[in-house]
Amino acid sequence: MTINAAFIGAGNVARAHLSALRECDAVHACGIFDLDRARAEERAIEFGVPRVYGSWRELLDDPDVDVAGVLLPHDLHRQYTVEALDAGKHVVCEKPMAATLEECDAMLAAAHRTGRRLFPVQNRLYHPAYEKMGELVRQNAIGAVFLAQTNGFEGPRTVSVRPWLGTERRGGGVLMAQAVHPAYALRWLLGDVAQVSCTFGRRKVVEMVAEDTAIVTLAFESGTVAEMTATFGLKYGPFDHAIMLYGAEGYIELRASAGDRTRPQSLRAIAPRLFGDQAVHELELRPVTHPSADFRHMWEDYARAIETGGPAQVADVDGRKAVEIILAAHRSNELGTTMPLPL
Numbered sequence: 001m002t003i004n005a006a007f008i009g010a011g012n013v014a015r016a017h018l019s020a021l022r023e024c025d026a027v028h029a030c031g032i033f034d035l036d037r038a039r040a041e042e043r044a045i046e047f048g049v050p051r052v053y054g055s056w057r058e059l060l061d062d063p064d065v066d067v068a069g070v071l072l073p074h075d076l077h078r079q080y081t082v083e084a085l086d087a088g089k090h091v092v093c094e095k096p097m098a099a100t101l102e103e104c105d106a107m108l109a110a111a112h113r114t115g116r117r118l119f120p121v122q123n124r125l126y127h128p129a130y131e132k133m134g135e136l137v138r139q140n141a142i143g144a145v146f147l148a149q150t151n152g153f154e155g156p157r158t159v160s161v162r163p164w165l166g167t168e169r170r171g172g173g174v175l176m177a178q179a180v181h182p183a184y185a186l187r188w189l190l191g192d193v194a195q196v197s198c199t200f201g202r203r204k205v206v207e208m209v210a211e212d213t214a215i216v217t218l219a220f221e222s223g224t225v226a227e228m229t230a231t232f233g234l235k236y237g238p239f240d241h242a243i244m245l246y247g248a249e250g251y252i253e254l255r256a257s258a259g260d261r262t263r264p265q266s267l268r269a270i271a272p273r274l275f276g277d278q279a280v281h282e283l284e285l286r287p288v289t290h291p292s293a294d295f296r297h298m299w300e301d302y303a304r305a306i307e308t309g310g311p312a313q314v315a316d317v318d319g320r321k322a323v324e325i326i327l328a329a330h331r332s333n334e335l336g337t338t339m340p341l342p343l
Contacts, residue, residue: 120319142247173210
């Protein structure tokens with residue numbers, strides 16, 4: 001069985017989803033809608049999408065659509081997700097799930113009320129490097145993790161290609177737009193977060209209303225502590241994202257380097273339990289044959305969950321918990337104190 005997915009939003013992130021579905025037998029991109037019809041038509045031609053809808057209602061009324069992909073600015077996620085669920089569609093909603101916890105709760109309630117599935121996009125968990133890192137943690141390959149660090153180094157171009165990020169719209173800062181990725185990844189690796197503290201950069205280097213640079217400290221229920229550094233202000237490289245895990249018996253480093261098509265992700269480890277020595281080892285990863293392979297594996301997982309009624313790797317509540325971490329960071333910076341979770 002093939003699942004039919006139609007998308008609202010033809011912006012930059014639509015390319016990742018539509019490119020992934022060209023390689024995916026389980027899901028077919030059957031249509032797209034955007035208020036900018038010319039942009040929707042451009043995406044449709046680029047990725048072979050057969051239908052461009054004239055309105056959001058037309059998409060919702062299409063009986064062939066099984067799943068609505070919500071690819072809009074963060075503060076619009078609740079409205080369009082709830083409307084799609086009420087129309088009987090399953091929903092895949094881009095990260096972050098919403099701009100507030102109240103909006104997240106409305107989306108979760110709509111999914112429960114309608115019996116439809118709601119899947120937040122947490123695509124990085126489907127990349128081979130993340131999958132392998134999770135496997136090593138579950139195998140206790142480096143012992144109990146006591147410290148973690150992440151970084152997200154991006155330049156002002158991230159904001160310039162998504163101009164709304166620079167405005168007063170909710171959810172436009174570097175934490176909600178970028179650091180939500182390591183937030184959900186760390187929670188997947190290390191469990192729930194108990195408390196959050198944060199400081200925003202006071203020297204603005206990007207023309208945007210919300211924070212362009214921030215450092216967040218997370219204390220997990222397990223006792224592990226983590227630090228996330230995020231910025232949109234890096235004019236010159238390295239433009240990379242990384243996760244470092246420090247365990248009682250070793251170390252794992254995951255690194256993604258922007259612009260390196262031959263080696264988009266790497267994973268290194270010091271793990272005497274695994275290798276029998278204290279050397280740094282480069283771990284072999286499942287080959288990545290397509291730039292949007294993580295999105296393809298994510299869609300395949302969600303399609304399988306829809307068909308079987310079983311769980312996906314990412315649950316709807318996981319989207320809410322990632323948003324909660326980021327909102328706690330905002331509140332911590334505002335109040336100058338550590339915020340306990342749940343908020």
